[in-house]
Amino acid sequence: xxxxxxxxxxxxxxxxxxxxxxxxxxxxxxxxxxxxxxxxxxxxxxxxxxxxxxxxxxxxxxxxxxxxxxxxxxxxxxxxxxxxxxxxxxxxxxxxxxxxxxxxxxxxxxxxxxxxxxxxxxxxxxxxxxxxxxxxxxxxxxxxxxxxxxxxxxxxxxxxxxxxxxxxxxxxxxxxxxxxxxxxxxxxxxxxxxxxxxxxxxx
Amino acid sequence: xxxxxxxxxxxxxxxxxxxxxxxxxxxxxxxxxxxxxxxxxxxxxxxxxxxxxxxxxxxxxxxxxxxxxxxxxxxxxxxxxxxxxxxxxxxxxxxxxxxxx
Numbered sequence: 001x002x003x004x005x006x007x008x009x010x011x012x013x014x015x016x017x018x019x020x021x022x023x024x025x026x027x028x029x030x031x032x033x034x035x036x037x038x039x040x041x042x043x044x045x046x047x048x049x050x051x052x053x054x055x056x057x058x059x060x061x062x063x064x065x066x067x068x069x070x071x072x073x074x075x076x077x078x079x080x081x082x083x084x085x086x087x088x089x090x091x092x093x094x095x096x097x098x099x100x101x102x103x104x105x106x107x108x109x110x111x112x113x114x115x116x117x118x119x120x121x122x123x124x125x126x127x128x129x130x131x132x133x134x135x136x137x138x139x140x141x142x143x144x145x146x147x148x149x150x151x152x153x154x155x156x157x158x159x160x161x162x163x164x165x166x167x168x169x170x171x172x173x174x175x176x177x178x179x180x181x182x183x184x185x186x187x188x189x190x191x192x193x194x195x196x197x198x199x200x201x202x203x
Numbered sequence: 204x205x206x207x208x209x210x211x212x213x214x215x216x217x218x219x220x221x222x223x224x225x226x227x228x229x230x231x232x233x234x235x236x237x238x239x240x241x242x243x244x245x246x247x248x249x250x251x252x253x254x255x256x257x258x259x260x261x262x263x264x265x266x267x268x269x270x271x272x273x274x275x276x277x278x279x280x281x282x283x284x285x286x287x288x289x290x291x292x293x294x295x296x297x298x299x300x301x302x303x304x
């Protein structure tokens with residue numbers, strides 16, 4: 001067994017184990033933490049596949065931003081844990097049967113006869129000065145520049161949509177009214193009250 | 204050496220774990236979103252494995268776009284979730300039956 005295979009099986013074990021722990025965990029916050037572990041394992045496997053840029057992106061964007069967003073939402077919403085798992089066991093047998101059938105079929109289709117090393121040979125490792133980011137950037141800014149711009153627009157739309165959705169109505173906001181500020185009169189601001197003078201002889 | 208079929212079977216297993224998660228956690232929208240993320244990562248692993256073994260970088264470009272779309276999807280999904288909790292007081296899937304579908 002080569003070093004590559006050992007690494008692959010270690011990362012695969014943690015990927016599968018933490019994914020299973022994620023779906024069977026009863027606490028949503030723990031699920032997020034297990035999902036972070038499986039994303040790290042996935043990023044390690046992507047590095048084994050020499051996709052360094054995407055592996056780093058997975059960790060930065062997913063673990064750093066998206067999972068923290070999940071944690072924020074879980075902590076902000078007060079979730080009643082007792083009602084969430086009421087139907088836990090009901091669909092588990094059906095789900096396991098479906099998953100077992102899919103895995104069996106996929107193993108038959110994707111097995112060593114179709115995609116083994118003697119059919120699809122492993123490519124030679126790149127040299128030390130190979131830059132994955134340069135190769136991706138050359139493709140991204142030439143052939144795929146139009147989809148790249150579209151992705152940027154999509155992110156902009158997502159920002160606007162998310163803000164618009166959770167935006168509260170105007171009644172609960174404190175905002176300036178310029179016209180009222182300009183038209184204000186002195187009598188609106190200052191109110192003269194006559195106070196009885198204290199008696200000087202009282203000292 | 205690790206063959207292409209190892210990577211493909213690994214991502215098939217992860218895909219099915221995500222699928223079982225959707226079956227099991229069908230009342231909790233947050234965990235449903237996380238299972239969708241897991242499925243997307245499995246699909247991305249497929250893309251990257253083929254890109255590596257066939258020597259074609261287009262697969263990695265595709266993964267880049269999938270990551271972008273998934274990030275946008277999560278942002279809007281969590282916004283809808285917050286809105287649902289604000290209106291219904293719960294994020295249980297069973298309370299979202301206003302359309303009687």
